[in-house]
Amino acid sequence: MEQKVYGNSVSEKKLRIGTFFSKYYARKYGFETETPPELTAVPHTGGYDDFGLMAVTEKKIVPEAERNAFDEQKGIMLGTMRMGFGHCRIAIALASAAKHAGLIPYWFDMLSFPDTAAGKTIRSMEYWYNLGSRVSQHSRFFNNFFWEKITSTAAQKLSASLKNAAMADMYAALFRDIPADFPLLSTHPWVGHGAVRAGLKNTITVVPDNFPLAFHIVEGTTHAVQSPSTFMGYRTLFAMGDTDSGIQNCMPASDIFEAGHFVDHEIVSNIEYDCDLRRKRMKDGKARRFLLSMGGAGAQVMKFAEIARKGKGAIEKGKAALCINMGDHKGRWALLEEELRLSGIRYTMHTDRKQTIAFIDEIREGDLQGVHVFLHDDFYAAVYTTNLLMRVCDVLITKPSELSFYPVPKLFIHRVGRHEAWGAIRSSECGDGTIETSSPSGLYRTLDVLTTDTDLLDLYCTHIIKNAKAGIYNGAYNIIKHIRRGKQRR
Template identity: 35%
Template sequence: MGGAFCRLCCNRPSESGDALDELGKPWPEKQTEDFVGLEASCRDRSYVNRMMWLTFAGFPKINAWERQVAWEAVPSPIVNGLSLLEQSQSNTPESLKVLAEALKTQKTVIVGSVRMGYGHHRIAYSALTWALELGGKPFLLDILSPDCIEAAVVRNMDKQYSRMSRIASNLGGVFDAIWGKMMLQGDANALRLSLALAQRIRGIMAAFPKDVPVITTHPFVGNMAVACGFKHVINLIFDNLPQYFVLVPGALNLVQSPSYFDKLLDMGCPAKSLRLAGHWVSSDLCINAVADSKSRIERSEQNLPRRFLIAVGGAGAQSAFLSGLLSAMAPLLRDKKIRIYLNCGDHKHIADAIVSKLKTLDLDWNEVTSSEGTVSLCKKEALDLLEEPPNWKAVTVFRFDSHFAAFRCTDLVIRVADVLVTKPSELAFFPVPKLHIRRVGAHEAHSAVRAQELGDGSVECREVPHAMQKLGQLIEPQSPLFRLMNECIIKAAEQKVYEGSKVACEFAFGAQ
């Protein structure tokens, strides 16, 4: 009886029907054991199966090996040279042939991402820009974009993650502590669960030719690609906290910092599957990092008002903190001692709350609502102009309907800002002076530490008074801290610290 119960809970491979499991062990277990040397116990197997049941509860049953989402390539309306992979209404041999032909061109790469917050798409954007810079032809794949059961499952996961992030951030205290601890649980079972999920939803990527290189910005996508049999998968590992969950067995795993590389080796990751690449930063920011830093220093020497770009995270989980921060900044804004660019992204509730707050504080503002408007502002307010535009207002609010325009705005506006105000997300790795505010999830704390080690970012300021104290240090006349951050960026840029996405593309194109 006990053996039968154990077999029921463990779901041994002989009952799964999936060819990937016909290797003596379930595929997620075999991948984990072969890659990091950790064998699953019956309890581990039972946990993963229970979590998979919860993940797919309420969704129709699917047989992954029988499913294939149809795709077509369309030009991006925003970025020249970029193609978007969108779901096709035709799933015939002819349509598959058209897709294969489109992906056959020289230096083609699929950049796979998932629209969970902004971070993973931001990393994808960095790879796309470097692929274009190197003369490649990139195709952006968002696994949440198709209308299918597989994508719906991941969308539901993201919905729950964003909801919990907002609750934890706004309530703080014990809720924040519990949520933070949960974000540190990326153990071997989390890797097995990621692999099991990828195995089940791999039909999203099954239609693509398997000889096209794939750069992935989330382990779900990377593990899907490996499960489908792609020959060349490059996984861009996010954050600065080593966890098994972020790994993609069977891929080349690239990291942003030396400490991450060192710790993953200790966790059993094979050295042949691991490389230190550098930070995931878009090409325009990398190429201009030194010149922009010198312009920021010169602006400081001329005592021009310091420009702060406040970037709201993709989960929209910072409304309470931002409200308090705006109240504290109000006197400086009224006196035009500082300027702020406030990117509310595509969060209507955040933008509405910010506008309401500005009205309450009796502050005037400009508003930008399109990518074209963002590009126009960046041209008119370039750092090297060393002046403010005529009749400038202390506050500019960015709000968008498009997810792509929302996160891309921050990449663009960084080049006209003096300081980036952000939680220690993927933006913590960008070549701009950073004032780090309260994190959303304990895993993000380690990204702020990386910035402090390089000298291009502040400590994490978890309370508004601390953030205002740090802001005061950054706006002092000829601020020593502000100069130090820019000098550290110049040094790091000269050492190619910010060129990780370039390295990833060179691996994809065979140049590494």
């Protein structure tokens, strides 16, 4: 296996765990004897109506008359997977920008091939990631001494990139039917490593976090980042060596660019309209609207319950309204439902996607009262409901994840992994969100100000509009432009 990243050596000792897991999963799931799937495209459930999104799937499960070839003139591949919700939410933003540019976005989810060794391996690792995220929210010892390090220091060194690359052969098998020069936007490094190993030549690695981690580096691709600090960190491979003198070479300038924040066209193009509605609701004394968005690992149930209890009085007096998107987490909703019941908090349930969309359209310029819970079986709907709701809410309450970069006023609760901390730093410095409120007292003081006063919320609206005019939220557009230029050069 290659022992270097951009010419910087990594000791074999650092790579042993990656090699071990590569051999373990390949043997466990029979990679050496499997036949790679043949690919086709079909309209994506939900996403086709929104963005003309096409889903990449196996030919054998699709009737011949319903199969669609890849459009090599107008197509852009969106490589993603569920590892939390963030990677898929970024892919949705790119799909939106691609549609706006008149292109055909193809949704290539590596978990859409559940019978392959790659699909089984990713599902197994997703299980452990979700479990670690949830345990971190209940055990301070585990969080401080294990999870914070796993999600930062362990992923920061160059060896993390090569450990990911150890499984590239397994992932590459999924790309066998994709033309070598087909534009591919990878929102997870495992996708990028598979694409490079499969010989794809026009791939952009879309980096999700604001904290530079070698985990996201995929040599052989171009890296798109969201902020100047992230650009500097990756360009210089800052703190990614095993020692202070461990880095001899930087990432080439041609392999990285600052795109801006990855945000949907529908959100960016309506920023002033949405902020005007927020200010109008403040002026008219309407209930302050808070959106709680559950992450893909479902780790924040008890925090949501505490916030609901804290806001109960304001909700009953009509001073606040609460929207809770539980994603597709039925099991986590069962826990939260019990907490709401014990607290005497009534709620309205929304589980039908079409009715959810109609409800959001109704409250856009109308009134909203009480507590509303959203739970959808379909994964796409589970993720995209937050994107729809953030436009009609006043404040998004979230951990500092991929949502840190969206143009909506944000109240940040405690992170789930140290790598997320820099998302809150970026947002607070851009002026569109709070700093991370790790302590309960800090969280509830800030929540009170956002509920009863107007100055802080108005400040965030002002900066969101300024940022929009400066192009800070144009990252998805810029990635589409960049990869199209790359295809034209070829």
